[in-house]
Amino acid sequence: xxxxxxxxxxxxxxxxxxxxxxxxxxxxxxxxxxxxxxxxxxxxxxxxxxxxxxxxxxxxxxxxxxxxxxxxxxxxxxxxxxxxxxxxxxxxxxxxxxxxxxxxxxxxxxxxxxxxxxxxxxxxxxxxxxxxxxxxxxxxxxxxxxxxxxxxxxxxxxxxxxxxxxxxxxxxxxxxxxxxxxxxxxxxxxxxxxxxxxxx
Amino acid sequence: xxxxxxxxxxxxxxxxxxxxxxxxxxxxxxxxxxxxxxxxxxxxxxxxxxxxxxxxxxxxxxxxxxxxxxxxxxxxxxxxxxxxxxxxxxxxxxxxxxxxxxxxxxxxxxxxxxxxxxxxxxxxxxxxxxxxxxxxxxxxxxxxxxxxxxxxxxxxxxxxxxxxxxxxxxxxxxxxxxxxxxxxxxxxxxxxxxxxxxxxxxxxxxxxxxxxxxxxxxxxxxxxxxxxxxxxxxxxxxxxxx
Numbered sequence: 001x002x003x004x005x006x007x008x009x010x011x012x013x014x015x016x017x018x019x020x021x022x023x024x025x026x027x028x029x030x031x032x033x034x035x036x037x038x039x040x041x042x043x044x045x046x047x048x049x050x051x052x053x054x055x056x057x058x059x060x061x062x063x064x065x066x067x068x069x070x071x072x073x074x075x076x077x078x079x080x081x082x083x084x085x086x087x088x089x090x091x092x093x094x095x096x097x098x099x100x101x102x103x104x105x106x107x108x109x110x111x112x113x114x115x116x117x118x119x120x121x122x123x124x125x126x127x128x129x130x131x132x133x134x135x136x137x138x139x140x141x142x143x144x145x146x147x148x149x150x151x152x153x154x155x156x157x158x159x160x161x162x163x164x165x166x167x168x169x170x171x172x173x174x175x176x177x178x179x180x181x182x183x184x185x186x187x188x189x190x191x192x193x194x195x196x197x198x199x200x
Numbered sequence: 201x202x203x204x205x206x207x208x209x210x211x212x213x214x215x216x217x218x219x220x221x222x223x224x225x226x227x228x229x230x231x232x233x234x235x236x237x238x239x240x241x242x243x244x245x246x247x248x249x250x251x252x253x254x255x256x257x258x259x260x261x262x263x264x265x266x267x268x269x270x271x272x273x274x275x276x277x278x279x280x281x282x283x284x285x286x287x288x289x290x291x292x293x294x295x296x297x298x299x300x301x302x303x304x305x306x307x308x309x310x311x312x313x314x315x316x317x318x319x320x321x322x323x324x325x326x327x328x329x330x331x332x333x334x335x336x337x338x339x340x341x342x343x344x345x346x347x348x349x350x351x352x353x354x355x356x357x358x359x360x361x362x363x364x365x366x367x368x369x370x371x372x373x374x375x376x377x378x379x380x381x382x383x384x385x386x387x388x389x390x391x392x393x394x395x396x397x398x399x400x401x402x403x404x405x406x407x408x409x410x411x412x413x414x415x416x417x418x419x420x421x422x423x424x425x426x427x428x429x430x431x432x433x434x435x436x437x438x439x440x441x442x
C-alpha cells in the first residue's frame with residue numbers, strides 16, 4: 001500500500017512524530033490524499049510491529065519520534081526499485097455501467113457515452129487549468145503536485161480515448177445487427193458460484 | 201456586448217449535386233469571442249477541418265454566413281476576403297507551414313509585408329509577436345535550425361502578428377511530443393488570454409482541455425458542447441487550491 005510505503009520513505013529522511021509525518025506527507029502530495037492522525041499512528045504501530053520502524057523516546061512536549069530501522073531502509077529501497085502492482089480485475093464503475101447499459105432495452109448507449117465524455121472533458125479542463133496556474137515548478141512541492149495532476153490528466157485522457165473506442169465499437173455492432181437488448185433468461189440460474197469467473 | 205471575432209450562422213457545406221452529393225457540414229452556428237478558445241472535436245471525416253477552412257475564408261460555404269469581426273464574408277470579393285484574412289486571422293497547422301528560406305522573423309512579418317506594411321514597422325510588430333511566444337532571441341534563425349516546438353511557436357506568432365486576433369489551429373500539436381505539445385498549447389492559451397480568440401481543431405482531449413468551450417462534430421453537425429464555466433474544484437478528492 002502506497003501510504004504505508006510513502007510514510008516509511010519519508011521516515012528514511014529522519015525521525016518524525018505523528019503530526020509531523022502527516023504534514024510531510026501532505027507537502028508531497030498537495031493534500032490530495034488527506035490522512036487523519038489516527039491512520040498515521042495506526043500505520044506507525046504496524047510498521048513498528050513489522051520491525052521497520054522503532055519508537056524512540058518522547059520529547060518534553062510528549063511527542064514520540066519514530067525512527068526507521070535497517071529493515072525499514074531496505075523495504076524503502078525495495079519499494080522504489082519495484083513496480084506498483086495493479087489490482088487484478090479492479091471494478092471499474094464506468095465500464096460496468098456501459099456493459100450493462102449495452103444490454104438494456106430503450107437505452108441509447110451513444111448518449112450514455114456522451115454524458116460521460118462531457119463530464120470527463122470538464123474534469124480534464126479543470127485539471128489543465130490547475131496545471132496552467134502553476135506553470136513551471138519552482139519547488140519540490142510544486143513538482144510533486146504537478147506529477148499528481150499529470151497523473152489525473154492522463155487518467156482522464158485514457159478514459160476519453162476509451163469512450164471514443166467504445167463509441168466506434170458500438171457503431172460497428174449496430175451496423176452488424178448484434179447490438180440490442182439482452183432479454184432476461186427464462187432458465188432459473190443454479191445456486192452457488194458461477195462455474196467460471198471471467199479472468200482479466 | 202462586443203462584436204464576436206467570428207460568427208458562423210447556419211453554415212452548411214455540400215459537395216456535388218443531386219443524389220451523389222455529400223454533406224460535409226450542416227446547420228453550424230458557432231461564435232468565438234475575444235479571450236475565448238473553442239475546441240472542435242470529432243471523429244475523422246466529421247467535418248472539423250472543413251469547418252476551419254470555412255471560418256478562415258479559404259472555402260465558401262454552400263449556405264449560411266461567416267462573419268469575421270462584424271464583416272460578412274459573403275459581401276466581399278475574393279480580393280477583399282484575402283485582405284481580411286491577412287489582417288484579421290492566422291492559421292496554425294500541424295506541419296508548421298513556415299517558409300524555409302525565410303528567418304523566424306521574416307516568416308512572422310510575411311503577412312504584414314504582403315499587406316503593405318513598411319520594413320521597420322513590420323519588423324517591430326514581428327519582434328513583439330516573437331517576444332510573446334518567448335522566442336525573440338531566435339528571430340534570425342531559419343526554420344531548419346529550430347526545434348518542432350519552436351517552429352510551431354513561430355507559427356503562433358505569425359498567426360497573431362500586428363492586428364491579427366483570430367487564430368485558427370488545425371491539430372497544432374500533432375507533430376510534437378507530449379511535453380513540447382503542452383508548451384505550445386500554453387503559448388496558444390497565453391495569446392488568447394492576451395486578447396485574441398481562436399478555434400482549435402483537435403482529436404486530442406488533453407489539448408482540447410486548454411479551451412474554454414468544446415464542441416463535438418458528428419457527421420457534419422454540432423451534436424454537443426461544453427459550457428464556459430468556472431472551475432469549482434480542481435483535483436479529484438480534494439487537494440490544494442491554486
